[in-house]
Amino acid sequence: MTQPLPVQQAAARLKEAGSVLILCHKNPDGDTLGCASALYHALASLGRTAAVLCADPIPPRFGYLRPRLYRGDFEPALTVAVDVASLQLLGAVAQTTAGPRRVDLCIDHHAGNSGYAQYSLVDPDAAAAAELLCDVIEAMGVQLTPQIAACLYTGLATDTGCFRFANTTAQTHRAAARLIEAGARVDELNTILFATKSRGQMEAERVARSHLEYHLDGRCALLWLTREEIAASGADPADLDELTSLPAGIEGVRAGLTFRQQPGGSWRVSIRTAQGVDACAIARRLGGGGHLRAAGCELQGALDNVKAAVLAETAAVLDGPEPEQPDQKEGR
Amino acid sequence: MTQPLPVQQAAARLKEAGSVLILCHKNPDGDTLGCASALYHALASLGRTAAVLCADPIPPRFGYLRPRLYRGDFEPALTVAVDVASLQLLGAVAQTTAGPRRVDLCIDHHAGNSGYAQYSLVDPDAAAAAELLCDVIEAMGVQLTPQIAACLYTGLATDTGCFRFANTTAQTHRAAARLIEAGARVDELNTILFATKSRGQMEAERVARSHLEYHLDGRCALLWLTREEIAASGADPADLDELTSLPAGIEGVRAGLTFRQQPGGSWRVSIRTAQGVDACAIARRLGGGGHLRAAGCELQGALDNVKAAVLAETAAVLDGPEPEQPDQKEGR
Numbered sequence: 001m002t003q004p005l006p007v008q009q010a011a012a013r014l015k016e017a018g019s020v021l022i023l024c025h026k027n028p029d030g031d032t033l034g035c036a037s038a039l040y041h042a043l044a045s046l047g048r049t050a051a052v053l054c055a056d057p058i059p060p061r062f063g064y065l066r067p068r069l070y071r072g073d074f075e076p077a078l079t080v081a082v083d084v085a086s087l088q089l090l091g092a093v094a095q096t097t098a099g100p101r102r103v104d105l106c107i108d109h110h111a112g113n114s115g116y117a118q119y120s121l122v123d124p125d126a127a128a129a130a131e132l133l134c135d136v137i138e139a140m141g142v143q144l145t146p147q148i149a150a151c152l153y154t155g156l157a158t159d160t161g162c163f164r165f166a167n168t169t170a171q172t173h174r175a176a177a178r179l180i181e182a183g184a185r186v187d188e189l190n191t192i193l194f195a196t197k198s199r200g201q202m203e204a205e206r207v208a209r210s211h212l213e214y215h216l217d218g219r220c221a222l223l224w225l226t227r228e229e230i231a232a233s234g235a236d237p238a239d240l241d242e243l244t245s246l247p248a249g250i251e252g253v254r255a256g257l258t259f260r261q262q263p264g265g266s267w268r269v270s271i272r273t274a275q276g277v278d279a280c281a282i283a284r285r286l287g288g289g290g291h292l293r294a295a296g297c298e299l300q301g302a303l304d305n306v307k308a309a310v311l312a313e314t315a316a317v318l319d320g321p322e323p324e325q326p327d328q329k330e331g332r
Numbered sequence: 333m334t335q336p337l338p339v340q341q342a343a344a345r346l347k348e349a350g351s352v353l354i355l356c357h358k359n360p361d362g363d364t365l366g367c368a369s370a371l372y373h374a375l376a377s378l379g380r381t382a383a384v385l386c387a388d389p390i391p392p393r394f395g396y397l398r399p400r401l402y403r404g405d406f407e408p409a410l411t412v413a414v415d416v417a418s419l420q421l422l423g424a425v426a427q428t429t430a431g432p433r434r435v436d437l438c439i440d441h442h443a444g445n446s447g448y449a450q451y452s453l454v455d456p457d458a459a460a461a462a463e464l465l466c467d468v469i470e471a472m473g474v475q476l477t478p479q480i481a482a483c484l485y486t487g488l489a490t491d492t493g494c495f496r497f498a499n500t501t502a503q504t505h506r507a508a509a510r511l512i513e514a515g516a517r518v519d520e521l522n523t524i525l526f527a528t529k530s531r532g533q534m535e536a537e538r539v540a541r542s543h544l545e546y547h548l549d550g551r552c553a554l555l556w557l558t559r560e561e562i563a564a565s566g567a568d569p570a571d572l573d574e575l576t577s578l579p580a581g582i583e584g585v586r587a588g589l590t591f592r593q594q595p596g597g598s599w600r601v602s603i604r605t606a607q608g609v610d611a612c613a614i615a616r617r618l619g620g621g622g623h624l625r626a627a628g629c630e631l632q633g634a635l636d637n638v639k640a641a642v643l644a645e646t647a648a649v650l651d652g653p654e655p656e657q658p659d660q661k662e663g664r
Binding site: 164174177178186251 | 544
């Protein structure tokens with residue numbers, strides 16, 4: 001249904017189009033925004049009309065990407081989606097008044113890409129869509145400016161946990177080298193992307209760490225934050241996602257649990273597991289879901305009861321047989 | 333006093349020596365241990381006698397580097413120090429019964445290398461000594477095995493905070509690409525180096541974070557650990573280096589200070605700064621030294637006095653003119 005397109009031809013189509021609409025996935029991350037912005041700047045440098053459309057606002061820390069946002073001010077000759085695995089992931093912009101949005105070209109690195117676009121450049125071996133975009137933009141004959149390089153570096157760095165995850169390859173590092181030579185400022189970008197925490201985040205982390213507990217003979221670690229503690233810390237609740245990887249990163253721990261109380265009083269439970277432990281199986285037993293090593297659910301009740309319920313299911317999975325599926329992917 | 337030696341000649345000297353003693357710096361980190369181990373494996377693959385000497389034990393998590401340790405069982409024809417900026421940093425092994433140890437060759441990336449060796453290969457633009465060692469080992473005509481690649485990757489990754497710090501260059505990424513192609517397992521190594529913490533480390537971090545203080549209108553954040561707290565936590569003191577980046581990573585903080593009490597009672601002060609703030613200038617005023625954005629010193633006295641002394645010098649530098657030198661270095 002979709003037709004695969006090599007890098008050179010994808011570049012040619014983008015270059016030949018008089019005007020291009022670039023689509024991001026909803027809840028945008030560094031890769032979809034970095035790719036869309038890089039492509040916008042590349043097309044603009046060729047004098048083309050281009051703009052970026054995303055169902056959700058761009059988080060403030062990505063402000064330096066400086067894409068032009070689409071305001072319906074031109075009728076695109078070509079529509080391209082970057083880092084978008086399926087039409088649903090476009091969110092509110094998947095539908096137009098005329099029906100499902102027609103996407104001419106998709107540039108992506110998700111193995112599960114649904115093939116929704118007329119033409120697709122999909123490489124599941126690329127650590128980030130930005131790794132592919134590097135090649136596409138060079139094939140367009142565009143000089144990598146510091147601005148374009150910063151956008152693409154953002155995609156590479158965020159999708160690989162700054163070159164830490166298993167999806168990082170020699171190709172990823174070579175792409176990063178090219179971007180640094182083109183003017184990407186590693187220090188500034190990584191400070192924005194990884195190194196800076198608010199005082200509120202520090203305070204919330206302090207409190208959460210003071211609640212650290214070990215269970216199930218040390219195979220399970222957990223921590224929690226009540227809604228009052230979150231409010232008192234001054235942290236933006238959206239900035240507390242990092243906490244979820246903390247208990248699972250402790251020596252000997254096979255399942256790490258994080259309990260964050262929501263404004264309504266329920267508990268959002270995040271489950272992170274070591275290789276060979278099915279986080280999704282734990283979550284499913286509690287009405288939730290997710291991936292093999294990162295899953296979650298939401299439960300009502302007093303913290304002690306919620307903890308006991310999740311620990312019981314965690315014990316059942318830890319003591320049960322290993323999941324069959326080999327766990328290889330960690331990147332997004 | 334020391335004679336500079338290009339990569340090819342350093343490689344030739346190492347290759348020609350019948351037996352080689354490889355020296356690490358005290359409180360060994362991933363770069364000095366990764367380099368020493370890589371060089372040991374490279375020399376062993378050529379059938380040479382070689383072994384590694386360090387004043388302190390190798391932290392258990394670096395066990396996979398598998399160097400052969402020196403037991404005084406051979407008289408080295410050549411002594412080489414890796415990632416060692418001065419003789420003092422050799423610690424207890426700087427002295428032999430015959431007097432100060434004679435070092436024939438030094439391979440290092442510290443701009444402040446004291447030139448203690450007869451021949452020196454020092455490149456301050458290298459993010460890690462391991463970046464230099466990659467070239468040296470290839471110039472020795474040694475095939476990069478997965479074991480050697482894992483050792484060198486360890487040096488690169490630990491000295492750059494996994495390619496996050498400002499010292500990371502295009503060259504660093506290219507070296508990483510070569511090492512991955514040679515068989516370095518990014519996922520396994522980074523899990524060991526960055527994702528796993530001992531219970532003791534978690535406890536030490538909890539205590540240190542509970543001591544977090546803001547000073548100088550929020551431009552300075554600091555935390556500390558007494559020797560009793562370190563002992564009670566059960567953490568290996570060598571595993572507490574990560575703490576040093578914590579205070580400097582808080583929004584608005586220009587200088588982050590960490591005070592770790594040493595077994596003898598003195599305070600090891602680590603200084604990390606934002607762009608434009610000269611950490612080394614602060615350290616030098618207190619008898620220490622280091623890089624532009626990562627420096628340190630060691631002070632005697634009660635914690636309150638030590639804090640006051642360091643805060644006074646920090647204030648002087650924060651209120652003074654910006655350093656002239658453009659800021660590029662952050663590694664150790």
